[in-house]
Amino acid sequence: MLKDRRVLLGVSGGIAAYKAAEITRSLIRENCQVTVVMTRNACRFITPLTFQALTGRPVATELFSGTEAPVPHISLAKWPDLILLVPATADLLARTASGRANDLLAALILAAEVPVLWAPAMNTHMWKNPLTQENIKRLVAAGHAFVQPGTGELACGDIGEGRLADNGEILDAVRKVLITKGKLSGYRILITAGPTREPWDAIRFLSNRSSGRMGYALAMEAGRRGAEVSLVSGPVNLAAPSGVRIVNVNTAREMYDVVMPEFPETDIVIAAAAVADFRPAEICQGKLKKYPAQSAIPLEQNPDILMEMGRRKQKQILVGFAAETHNLVPAGIAKRKAKNLDLIIVNHASGPEDAFGAEAARVLLIDDSDAVRELPRQDKHQTAAIILDQLEELLSAKQAKQ
Numbered sequence: 001m002l003k004d005r006r007v008l009l010g011v012s013g014g015i016a017a018y019k020a021a022e023i024t025r026s027l028i029r030e031n032c033q034v035t036v037v038m039t040r041n042a043c044r045f046i047t048p049l050t051f052q053a054l055t056g057r058p059v060a061t062e063l064f065s066g067t068e069a070p071v072p073h074i075s076l077a078k079w080p081d082l083i084l085l086v087p088a089t090a091d092l093l094a095r096t097a098s099g100r101a102n103d104l105l106a107a108l109i110l111a112a113e114v115p116v117l118w119a120p121a122m123n124t125h126m127w128k129n130p131l132t133q134e135n136i137k138r139l140v141a142a143g144h145a146f147v148q149p150g151t152g153e154l155a156c157g158d159i160g161e162g163r164l165a166d167n168g169e170i171l172d173a174v175r176k177v178l179i180t181k182g183k184l185s186g187y188r189i190l191i192t193a194g195p196t197r198e199p200w201d202a203i204r205f206l207s208n209r210s211s212g213r214m215g216y217a218l219a220m221e222a223g224r225r226g227a228e229v230s231l232v233s234g235p236v237n238l239a240a241p242s243g244v245r246i247v248n249v250n251t252a253r254e255m256y257d258v259v260m261p262e263f264p265e266t267d268i269v270i271a272a273a274a275v276a277d278f279r280p281a282e283i284c285q286g287k288l289k290k291y292p293a294q295s296a297i298p299l300e301q302n303p304d305i306l307m308e309m310g311r312r313k314q315k316q317i318l319v320g321f322a323a324e325t326h327n328l329v330p331a332g333i334a335k336r337k338a339k340n341l342d343l344i345i346v347n348h349a350s351g352p353e354d355a356f357g358a359e360a361a362r363v364l365l366i367d368d369s370d371a372v373r374e375l376p377r378q379d380k381h382q383t384a385a386i387i388l389d390q391l392e393e394l395l396s397a398k399q400a401k402q
């Protein structure tokens with residue numbers, strides 16, 4: 001479940017700093033993306049080069065270095081799914097608990113909106129000091145999570161609580177925090193993706209150019225934010241996003257049969273699949289011969305899965321897609337209303353902006369007050385993140401009303 005998760009690993013200056021290299025290795029082995037930020041004192045215990053070599057990414061240390069992004073604490077704060085502090089010193093805890101931003105690491109923790117997980121390590125008296133414990137209480141009250149330090153012989157010779165927790169414990173805590181503290185944790189999201197294939201004979205079918213990329217990007221992003229994701233996918237050439245339950249289907253009717261029973265228990269549905277509107281009325285036995293020549297394929301209407309969900313909608317937030325060649329806004333508004341959707345995303349389906357099968361898309365978002373938001377042409381993962389930001393806002397607005 002850690003695959004593709006982004007972890008910003010903050011290292012502060014304690015003897016256990018060398019153990020942060022082990023954690024980095026373990027996270028990379030789990031296919032996490034790891035960026036390391038170090039305090040100046042951490043660099044006295046272990047060099048940035050070690051982490052740069054392990055992660056393949058630059059290690060940031062300074063708030064004002066001139067070589068990194070102009071406002072590194074903000075760009076770094078926006079990047080991860082989780083901030084993990086290993087080892088966390090009494091000083092970093094104290095600075096964060098009092099809202100300080102006097103170095104890069106403290107500033108980005110203050111600026112970040114993602115979960116923060118602390119793995120403290122320090123001398124046992126420093127750990128037990130009521131001031132440290134008071135700081136921890138403040139951070140817990142602010143939603144931060146902690147891996148308790150272990151008990152044993154400490155580097156300074158004292159024996160007691162204060163040893164950095166084991167690698168395995170820290171990794172378990174990372175998994176738990178990602179599941180329970182993401183902005184969409186506790187929500188069930190059902191996503192349809194890809195084309196459907198409607199068989200005509202044993203080897204031929206009707207389908208379309210959908211690559212499934214938009215739906216898969218949405219599933220990955222929703223999973224990253226802690227949602228329980230069901231991805232119902234037509235045939236595509238994409239790897240399943242990690243931590244997502246995937247059900248593979250071929251036809252529109254199969255998709256309907258999987259989606260409808262899940263619908264009542266779902267909080268958000270995102271219908272990104274390009275479902276075939278029609279299917280051959282009959283599936284011919286075996287492979288049709290070249291002769292006699294066929295002049296037509298009799299077709300039947302497929303169920304409109306999203307329309308049906310719109311009819312049955314109760315608490316759910318429903319999101320649809322439309323691919324249009326002309327008059328994108330009026331066509332999108334009409335479709336949103338017809339299917340009883342909370343949000344519709346309109347794709348360009350022709351010309352240079354054609355989104356079908358592409359890695360990038362330029363889309364319009366139209367909400368239930370017909371407000372239109374135009375996004376620039378960008379990678380579908382970026383588009384997915386913006387769509388989910390808007391859905392998070394919608395969820396908060398709904399909760400505020402209740």
Ligand code: C5P
Pocket residue numbers: 192252271272273274275276277302303304305306307319320321322323335
């Ligand atoms: O009506 P149109 O096909 O343009 O609507 C597109 C939206 O409806 C998409 O969100 C698509 O996933 C969904 N849809 C569906 N079942 C169909 C056709 C479209 O769920 N049979």
